[in-house]
Amino acid sequence: MRVKLLYHTDLGAIKRVLSQKGVPFDPDAMMDHVVYMFEIEDCSRVTTHQLVRHRAVSYDQESQRFSAATREGVVTPPSVQSNEVGFRAYDESLKVVYSAYEKMVAAGVPKEDARYILPSAIKTKLVMTLNARSLMHLVWQRTALQAQWEIRELASTLHRLAQESTPELWTKIIER
């Protein structure tokens, strides 16, 4: 999985406005105004199904109507990788599915219809934009031990990138 922070609000600019108005910097109040835009590549659709349950976030995800799927583009969970029988079953079923997909597309079935057969393991990419309040909620929920490994990895990365880009906001909130 690759995660890139494409944009974040300039916290310094907001602080300058507050200073001009004589308003003290309150990290909690500013969480609605500080926004992050991330690009996420090579995570599974299993994870993006979980991700889109978080509201007040803008998502734009790779369209399977237009882009073709490939056998190489799937995520294999560690529990499957480390299980010989499980991995064989996983791999064999993917071969069958992708072979059917390719046959359908070659026969003229539109990609938007052939995709019905594709697995949730397929890799996808998306752009997501959200404010610090929504991100904090996502991080709080999805870094919990009960969360699944892939979204936990994603949430941890989002948290790290946000904290690196706007340390003052996150540090002050965590201190509380």
Add this chain to the structure above:
Amino acid sequence: MRRCYSTKPIEDIEAELEQKGSEYWKYLLTKAMQDKSLDVLEHFVMTVSVDGAAPDDVGLIARTFPYLRVTHLGATDWLVTLNARTLVELWRDPRGRLFAEATVSELSQRGVCPVFNELAFGVKVGAS
């Protein structure tokens, strides 16, 4: 928008956008507006400082447009964060038009996203 319809890696898409320049941006934005695919505009977010706005007026737009975030800075001063889609919706709604016009004017004066301002709001590029 471009990212969702291509299997190319990020770097290739960014290089392509860079190479094709503003005319390509114009094409993509025009298509988004024509197709009413305004979701792509949600990724462009701006924060504006609003002075001299009555609480009732700000309250009305904050209640009407739920994706607008408002913080009271005292008296009639506010910090408002919104995305470009909400700005378009404000522009098209009589209740939000005044605020939208003031925001677009500010963007234009600062030379922010001139291509978008021209396409969405008819602001001529280079106009003051």
